[in-house]
Amino acid sequence: MNMRDPAIPLIAPHKDSTITLGTLHGIGLGPGDPELVTVKAVRLIQASPVLAYFAKKGCVGTARTIADSWIIPGTEELPLYYPITTEISFKEKAYAEKLGAFYQEASAEIAAKLAEGRDVALICEGDPMFYGSFMHIFMRLKENFRISVTAGVTGMSGCSASAAQPITWGDDVLTILPGTLPLEDLTRRLAETDAAVIMKLGANFKKVRSALETAGLAARALYVEHGTTPSERILPLSEKPDDTAPYFSLILVPGQGRRP
DSSP: OOOOOTTSOOOOOOSSTTOOOOEEEEEEOBSSOGGGSOHHHHHHHHHOSEEEEEEETTSOOHHHHHHGGGOOTTOEEEEEEESOSSSSOTTSHHHHHHHHHHHHHHHHHHHHHHHTTOOEEEEESBOTTSSOTHHHHHHHHTTTSEEEEEOOOOHHHHHHHHTTOOOOOTTOOEEEEETTSOHHHHHHHHHTOSEEEEEOOGGGHHHHHHHHHHHTOGGGOEEEESTTSTTOEEEEGGGOOSSOOOSSEEEEEOOOOOOO
């Protein structure tokens, strides 16, 4: 059964019917350190005539910054600027409406390039299929065009390596939580797990700290900010005096399970 998104029109490839549709490459670039970009990612970036990336208005964008040294001259760049980021709550109707329209427009822009027979490399920080904006484009175009996905080092993997901290031992169960969850849900899930990674901190930091304290995990929690980058900051959660955190930050709760 054809499950393509009817809101994205099938664009005719070109008047020259011999032209083949291009391929969309969703490429993960890792958490920030350009040396953590994979060999495959570099190859596809340099082989694609169009480079697309997400960014906040007025900013270059994290993915574009990571990929800078790998981009060859002559590559066409297609920046996709978010209409909003954290200005309003994701719970508000306007948030979903604005971002939904943005992803539709971005998908159409990429589709137009693919219809010309040109491959598009859509680069993303971290891994494309792990809390990534790429997934919104993937779901809209996957029935219309060929799509390849190149895995990237996740932020949590990069941060645990930078912290030199084993996260899971033996039979430890790891739970990955978005800080956007309600306090009660965060607390319950933390109390039920052996190890945890908490993402999407920002304005949710105070709530997350409270959940960790209630669940009895605050003492072994680590705060990591801008992991793997020159501005990296790692410290025990207990030593962080304020409740502010940038978007690119997370909390690690190492497991203490079975060891040899």
